[in-house]
Amino acid sequence: MPNPRKPQVETRSVLKVLILGDGGVGKTCIMGRFINDQFEDNSFHTIGVEFLNKDFALTGKNYTLQIWDTAGQERFKSLRTPFYRGTDICLLVFSLDDKSSFSNLSLWRQEFLHYADIQDPQDYPFIIVGNKVDLGAASRTVHAEEIKQWCSYHGNPPYYETSAKTDVNIGEVFKESVQQWIKRESDLDLNFKAAGNTLYLTPESQGNSKIRRYCC
Numbered sequence: 001m002p003n004p005r006k007p008q009v010e011t012r013s014v015l016k017v018l019i020l021g022d023g024g025v026g027k028t029c030i031m032g033r034f035i036n037d038q039f040e041d042n043s044f045h046t047i048g049v050e051f052l053n054k055d056f057a058l059t060g061k062n063y064t065l066q067i068w069d070t071a072g073q074e075r076f077k078s079l080r081t082p083f084y085r086g087t088d089i090c091l092l093v094f095s096l097d098d099k100s101s102f103s104n105l106s107l108w109r110q111e112f113l114h115y116a117d118i119q120d121p122q123d124y125p126f127i128i129v130g131n132k133v134d135l136g137a138a139s140r141t142v143h144a145e146e147i148k149q150w151c152s153y154h155g156n157p158p159y160y161e162t163s164a165k166t167d168v169n170i171g172e173v174f175k176e177s178v179q180q181w182i183k184r185e186s187d188l189d190l191n192f193k194a195a196g197n198t199l200y201l202t203p204e205s206q207g208n209s210k211i212r213r214y215c216c
């Protein structure tokens with residue numbers, strides 16, 4: 001039973017989720033669907049970056065997803081890249097009816113790794129999103145086999161086919177983001193322990209507020 005005299009402190013992890021991909025693939029609409037459950041038929045091109053927060057609970061734990069929508073057009077590159085650092089999860093989005101948005105996925109991945117200064121690209125949690133699945137098979141120009149090959153070459157990141165318009169798999173992508181983050185945190189923890197970095201608390205060290213679990 002909770003102690004009524006003790007204030008209940010809510011613990012909440014804040015995750016930065018970045019959405020990248022060509023202009024027009026539906027990044028803003030994906031964010032709008034997830035945050036407000038709305039879809040814009042005529043959304044404007046994003047200029048630079050915009051971010052919105054959404055609280056999310058998974059298996060009894062609370063998270064705040066800080067979702068960063070970026071401008072996909074090349075002319076806005078210098079406005080978006082300064083915001084890549086500190087990203088926890090990166091969504092790489094293409095449109096299933098736009099072959100060149102899929103061909104550009106590798107460039108988006110490289111741009112992110114470079115400007116976010118990621119040291120271990122193979123371990124980084126990307127999620128691949130093929131949007132506009134509602135357009136159906138007749139409009140589809142990017143096929144399952146080539147997506148599978150791309151993913152297999154790039155470390156098998158999770159792949160989702162979504163529709164911001166008809167709300168297909170949008171919640172699942174963000175749930176996957178949290179799951180990827182949880183997995184990465186626990187892998188980092190295991191690696192830390194496997195490297196023999198166990199911290200033993202002695203009576204002296206317990207009084208030393210400068211001792212931290214991880215070294216920077």
Ligand SMILES: Nc1nc2c(ncn2[C@@H]2O[C@H](COP(=O)(O)OP(=O)(O)OP(=O)(O)O)[C@@H](O)[C@H]2O)c(=O)[nH]1
Pocket residue numbers: 021022023024025026027028029030040041042043044045046047070071072073131132133134135162163164165166
């Ligand atoms: N059919 C369909 N259209 C979509 C979907 N998502 C977005 N669109 C449309 O695609 C167009 C571009 O959507 P945006 O969300 O603005 O694309 P963006 O990737 O943010 O574009 P930039 O801001 O230029 O980077 C708009 O006309 C949307 O209505 C979808 O799931 N299905």
